[in-house]
Amino acid sequence: MTPTVVLPVIVGGLYAAGVYLLLDRSLTRVLLGFLLLGNATNLLVLSAGGPAGFAPILGYSEPEEMTDPLPQALILTAIVITFGVSAFVLAMIHRSWRLVHQEVVGTDEEDRRVAARSATDADELDPDDLDPEDRAAGHADSLHTPDGDDMGVDDVDLPAGTGAR
Amino acid sequence: MLFLLFLHLLAGLLAPVFVRWWGRQAFLVLALVPAAGLVWTLAQLGTVLGGDDVTETVPWIPALDLDVALRLDALALTFAALVTGVGALVFVYCARYFAADDEGLGRFAGTLTAFAGSMLGLVLADDLLLLYVFWELTTVFSFLLIGGSGRRLAARRAASQALILTTAGGLAMLVGLIMIGQASGSFLLSEVVADPGTGSGMVAGTLLVLAGAVTKSAMVPFHFWLPAAMEAPTPVSAYLHAAAMVKAGIYLVARLAPGFADVPGWRPVVLGLGLATMLVGGYRSLRQNDLKLLLAFGTVSQLGFLLVLVGAGSRELAAAGLAMTIAHALFKSTLFLTVGVVDHATGTRDLRKLSGLGRRLPVLAAVGLLAGASMAGVPPLFGFVGKEAAFTALWEGGLASRTAAAFELTGLVLGSLLTAAYTLRFVWGAFARKRGVPDTVPAHPPGALFLTAPVVLALAGLVAGPASPLLEPVVGDYAETLPLLAPEYEELGLWHGVQPALALTAVTLLGGAALFAARAPLNRLQRRVAVGASADEGYWNVVQGIDRLSVLVTGTTQRGSLPAYLGTILVVVLALPGWILLTRAPWPGEWRAWDTPVQAMVGVVVITAALLALRIRQRLSAVLVVGVTGYGSAVLFVLQGAPDLALTQFLVETLTLVVFVLVLRKLPKDITERHRPRERAFRGVIAVAVGAFMAAVGAVALSARTATPVSVDYPEEAFEFGGGKNIVNVTLVDIRAWDTLGEISLLVVAATGVASLVFLRGRTGGVERITSSALAARRRRSGRAPRDRWLAATAILDPARRSVVLEVITRILFHTITVFSLYLLFSGHNEPGGGFAGGLVAGLALVLRYLAGGRYELGEAAPVAPGLLLGTGLLFAGGTGVAGLLLGAEVLQTAILETDVPVLGHIKLVTSLFFDIGVYLIVVGLALDVLRSLGAELDRQEDEDDPIELNPGEVVVR
Numbered sequence A: 001m002t003p004t005v006v007l008p009v010i011v012g013g014l015y016a017a018g019v020y021l022l023l024d025r026s027l028t029r030v031l032l033g034f035l036l037l038g039n040a041t042n043l044l045v046l047s048a049g050g051p052a053g054f055a056p057i058l059g060y061s062e063p064e065e066m067t068d069p070l071p072q073a074l075i076l077t078a079i080v081i082t083f084g085v086s087a088f089v090l091a092m093i094h095r096s097w098r099l100v101h102q103e104v105v106g107t108d109e110e111d112r113r114v115a116a117r118s119a120t121d122a123d124e125l126d127p128d129d130l131d132p133e134d135r136a137a138g139h140a141d142s143l144h145t146p147d148g149d150d151m152g153v154d155d156v157d158l159p160a161g162t163g164a165r
Numbered sequence B: 001m002l003f004l005l006f007l008h009l010l011a012g013l014l015a016p017v018f019v020r021w022w023g024r025q026a027f028l029v030l031a032l033v034p035a036a037g038l039v040w041t042l043a044q045l046g047t048v049l050g051g052d053d054v055t056e057t058v059p060w061i062p063a064l065d066l067d068v069a070l071r072l073d074a075l076a077l078t079f080a081a082l083v084t085g086v087g088a089l090v091f092v093y094c095a096r097y098f099a100a101d102d103e104g105l106g107r108f109a110g111t112l113t114a115f116a117g118s119m120l121g122l123v124l125a126d127d128l129l130l131l132y133v134f135w136e137l138t139t140v141f142s143f144l145l146i147g148g149s150g151r152r153l154a155a156r157r158a159a160s161q162a163l164i165l166t167t168a169g170g171l172a173m174l175v176g177l178i179m180i181g182q183a184s185g186s187f188l189l190s191e192v193v194a195d196p197g198t199g200s201g202m203v204a205g206t207l208l209v210l211a212g213a214v215t216k217s218a219m220v221p222f223h224f225w226l227p228a229a230m231e232a233p234t235p236v237s238a239y240l241h242a243a244a245m246v247k248a249g250i251y252l253v254a255r256l257a258p259g260f261a262d263v264p265g266w267r268p269v270v271l272g273l274g275l276a277t278m279l280v281g282g283y284r285s286l287r288q289n290d291l292k293l294l295l296a297f298g299t300v301s302q303l304g305f306l307l308v309l310v311g312a313g314s315r316e317l318a319a320a321g322l323a324m325t326i327a328h329a330l331f332k333s334t335l336f337l338t339v340g341v342v343d344h345a346t347g348t349r350d351l352r353k354l355s356g357l358g359r360r361l362p363v364l365a366a367v368g369l370l371a372g373a374s375m376a377g378v379p380p381l382f383g384f385v386g387k388e389a390a391f392t393a394l395w396e397g398g399l400a401s402r403t404a405a406a407f408e409l410t411g412l413v414l415g416s417l418l419t420a421a422y423t424l425r426f427v428w429g430a431f432a433r434k435r436g437v438p439d440t441v442p443a444h445p446p447g448a449l450f451l452t453a454p455v456v457l458a459l460a461g462l463v464a465g466p467a468s469p470l471l472e473p474v475v476g477d478y479a480e481t482l483p484l485l486a487p488e489y490e491e492l493g494l495w496h497g498v499q500p501a502l503a504l505t506a507v508t509l510l511g512g513a514a515l516f517a518a519r520a521p522l523n524r525l526q527r528r529v530a531v532g533a534s535a536d537e538g539y540w541n542v543v544q545g546i547d548r549l550s551v552l553v554t555g556t557t558q559r560g561s562l563p564a565y566l567g568t569i570l571v572v573v574l575a576l577p578g579w580i581l582l583t584r585a586p587w588p589g590e591w592r593a594w595d596t597p598v599q600a601m602v603g604v605v606v607i608t609a610a611l612l613a614l615r616i617r618q619r620l621s622a623v624l625v626v627g628v629t630g631y632g633s634a635v636l637f638v639l640q641g642a643p644d645l646a647l648t649q650f651l652v653e654t655l656t657l658v659v660f661v662l663v664l665r666k667l668p669k670d671i672t673e674r675h676r677p678r679e680r681a682f683r684g685v686i687a688v689a690v691g692a693f694m695a696a697v698g699a700v701a702l703s704a705r706t707a708t709p710v711s712v713d714y715p716e717e718a719f720e721f722g723g724g725k726n727i728v729n730v731t732l733v734d735i736r737a738w739d740t741l742g743e744i745s746l747l748v749v750a751a752t753g754v755a756s757l758v759f760l761r762g763r764t765g766g767v768e769r770i771t772s773s774a775l776a777a778r779r780r781r782s783g784r785a786p787r788d789r790w791l792a793a794t795a796i797l798d799p800a801r802r803s804v805v806l807e808v809i810t811r812i813l814f815h816t817i818t819v820f821s822l823y824l825l826f827s828g829h830n831e832p833g834g835g836f837a838g839g840l841v842a843g844l845a846l847v848l849r850y851l852a853g854g855r856y857e858l859g860e861a862a863p864v865a866p867g868l869l870l871g872t873g874l875l876f877a878g879g880t881g882v883a884g885l886l887l888g889a890e891v892l893q894t895a896i897l898e899t900d901v902p903v904l905g906h907i908k909l910v911t912s913l914f915f916d917i918g919v920y921l922i923v924v925g926l927a928l929d930v931l932r933s934l935g936a937e938l939d940r941q942e943d944e945d946d947p948i949e950l951n952p953g954e955v956v957v958r
Helices: A006-022 A027-048 A069-100 A109-115 B002-030 B032-043 B045-049 B074-097 B105-124 B128-147 B153-184 B189-194 B200-216 B225-231 B234-243 B247-260 B266-285 B291-311 B315-346 B362-376 B382-396 B402-431 B448-464 B468-479 B500-517 B519-529 B535-557 B562-584 B597-615 B619-640 B643-664 B677-703 B710-720 B727-735 B737-759 B772-782 B804-827 B835-861 B866-886 B912-943
Strands: B054-061 B066-072 B896-901 B905-910
Touching: A006 A027, A006 B597, A006 B619, A006 B677, A027 A069, A027 B597, A027 B619, A027 B643, A027 B677, A069 B643, A069 B710, A069 B727, A069 B737, A069 B835, A069 B912, A109 B535, B002 B032, B002 B074, B002 B105, B032 B045, B032 B074, B032 B105, B045 B074, B045 B468, B066 B074, B066 B105, B066 B128, B066 B189, B074 B105, B074 B234, B074 B247, B074 B315, B074 B448, B074 B468, B105 B128, B105 B234, B105 B247, B128 B153, B128 B189, B128 B200, B128 B225, B128 B234, B128 B247, B153 B189, B153 B200, B153 B225, B153 B535, B189 B247, B200 B247, B200 B266, B225 B234, B225 B291, B234 B291, B234 B315, B247 B291, B247 B315, B266 B291, B266 B402, B291 B315, B291 B402, B315 B362, B315 B382, B315 B402, B315 B448, B315 B468, B362 B382, B362 B402, B362 B448, B362 B500, B382 B402, B382 B448, B382 B500, B402 B500, B500 B519, B562 B677, B597 B619, B619 B643, B643 B727, B643 B835, B643 B912, B710 B727, B727 B737, B727 B835, B727 B912, B737 B866, B737 B912, B804 B835, B804 B912, B835 B912, B866 B912, B905 B912
Parallel strands: none
Antiparallel strands: B054 B066, B896 B905
8 A cells, every 4th residue: 555645744743752752751741742652653553554535334435435444443442541541640640749749750769779789688698697596407618616515516506496386 | 099189189278277176186187188098099009019000091281282190000109108108197296296376387287288189199190291290389388388487587598498499400300301201202101111212302301300300309419408498397307308208309210210221321310419419418417416407417318328229220229229218208207206206395406405315205215216227227127128128239230330339339338337327326316315414304295196106107117127028019010110130139028148238237337336436536527627618508609699690680770760761662662673674674665645635734733733742841731732733633533534533532632631631730830841951862862763763664554564454344244243334333342342341441440540549548439429408508608599500519619710601501511412422322333423432422521510510510410439330331341241152152242133113113222232331331430530539539638728648657758
């Protein structure tokens, strides 16, 4: 099929504007960018459906003259879903404003903490760095008990009665 | 056999209930389950010895050719009897070991029962993949049993260590099993062993399977998880880590040996690792002071011994190995249970603190002594029988290479010598009176039931020695599957006369005694030659290294900035699909300017509005120009021939604007600019590139379309099967109804999300309604009657905020609009419209009421909870699908009912109408929920000067 010049240009322009707004830190602008991207995508799908024609309703036109109904069905639900998601983001903007008087996507502090993390979890620590009672039994790196214990030296003592009670 | 597995599963599920009802006595009931397994297993003895295997096959996943294939032969019978017999006794023991109020006892009971079932399934499985499933189940249950409540760090670490090591081996084994299955052309274990196939794939698969067996059975260098697993309660150690789970590797090697012992690499791995493990375990065992740890290292040592015997691949050694497996299960469980009783009675397991316990608990001491004697190989106990059979076999043949046999024999004798030494250390440590240590007084001496399990097991070991010829049929039945290397096969028996093996036994016993006598210098020596490194240390270093690496990778890639992430994604889009677009895509050969010139005019408006949106800092203006692009799109839809889309787009755009305004009234007028010029330039470059890319995609997509569209038959199908003329609507409610069902569910989620974000708690219920008394009071005060007649609740409004013109218009239009929305809904099947458009129109009617009369007016207009609308809508849509199923059609299939009714004439009812009603209700519910949250609730918060809703103690970081 032959593409038009106009529709790709409109689609490209809307995408460019939408992406620019999407990369902003202000949530309002992100949402506006999202709306532009939504419109752009709808037009892209529509234009991929083929050239313009008559409405796909029997009785108004013959099936050969109709535009492709499938992209239309896809776009129709997309329009309504875009509305639902926009309402959700608006509620988020409101919430963010109410709590911290800001509506920006800040830097994720949790990610920064992970990046700066120096110590590891106790569950992964080297046994030598743990209290003796937290070491797994039979850990064999330490024979550091005082000499002269003629009964022999254990690796690491299990705390008494750790079995069940 | 399957019923036994189901019995375990059922008992495992019910175990927590039993424990709640009967406390620790529940274990006595649960013991009946493995006991039933034992009875059934022994009842099959005659059949199995008669040469017939008991098999059972149930199709499981036919598509994958996966069956639940179970098979009981002599080997499986031996292991099944051990698993169920020891299991039943351990359950009885549990009934006294635990206190009634122990935390998590119900969970423990369930897990232990489930483990018993998985282990039984493992030894019965005749399918490679089924075997793997049970194999991993035992790993998981072992993890749960070691970890216990998860409160203790050491237990958690031991549990995860065991899990990581055994699943790593298990995954290698899975790959190996699949390779073996491919090589031999069958996944049935019995067929694979009979004909293992050939080729390098089979060799590699065999080595991978051995990796699984070696980790599971705690061979060097993976032996360290077993001592660490001693964090588990003693019954678990006795069952899982002595009799059952660690024997899984031994079982697998024994099972595969008849077919795979001659595979290159098998004997070096099995014989080498087995021997090394036996020596390392024995050596380490000699320096333990904790009785349980001493036994744990002893178990490691014995597992190495067993692996050598069952993996050697000769008839005489296999028989010795199977006998030794039985002996080990009997004596090692007994010893663990004995330690449990000691621990229970005295509160310690430290052999430096225990003294003189033998005289105070004579029965226990006798049990420990018997089991210990069996472990050391003292006649006439069963351990002696097994060990002597092994020595004889190696002396007279056993391995094809005489050098290897001599080497192994020397190693095994040395290992047995260590065994005798640590056995003496154990018996002495637990029961002897020691100089300088005060006598230990048991706080609560064990009762009869507590001692039942160790006594029975110890006596079994005693009786089995002289009675060993009775076991010969079973052991021999398995051993016959392997080639005999020695001149003649020597049957199991207590007395074979004076022969070299007897002398070797004497050497091990005397040497062990000497080693024990010299324990003090020996320990000093051990300390002197100790090296700083150990396998355990290596494990933790590897784990820590992986942890550091993951932190490094996460920290490098996750910078915490949303624009950075989005930018990365977009750059990747440009780099990969963009490159393909440039190099591979079929560029259109010819272009048209437009479908109609109007498109170009609209395009100019849309692009201008979009560019304006980039620079405008005032929020409301920015929203309005973005709205222009939306309306522009709607016009383009009209031009393209899509009236349904245009209608929906117009309605949604209007609704979006209203909702934006509702929120923006709470925000500052302007958007603060937060980006440096360089950032903006970078964003601009990405944006322009993405725009160009997407424009190219649009053009290429159209020129690439050469096949017939899937929708070419839609018009005919829509009328024929869907009974409608509006093809888009029929597509939504019939042809692609599944899609629509998913999408309206998403709308329900979005509506719920909006309400949750605004209300935070108590978001159910409808819009707040005005009470009649408040209205009456207000009327009295205002004193001007006629003005409040137009709408139901406007009287409550401040006169300055009222607009009578709007009230009048609303009064006139509201019902008309509502009727129109219903018209769109019902006519949508044949004309433009449908559930989406109708619902949006109804939503706009509600907007009108809200704008004219405030939040109480909204409550009067829609006195219904939005959640109810959303739920009913989903019920309608889903119910249509189910109804189709009930009527014998496909899910969501449309039925057309036509009838002539007097007065009304010809009526045609299409069932997909009910689906569309569901869509309608959900869209109305969404609009109402958004208005209620972002409209009415925000008003209420302002009216009542409601601060941020916080729970007491909640802190908000500003």
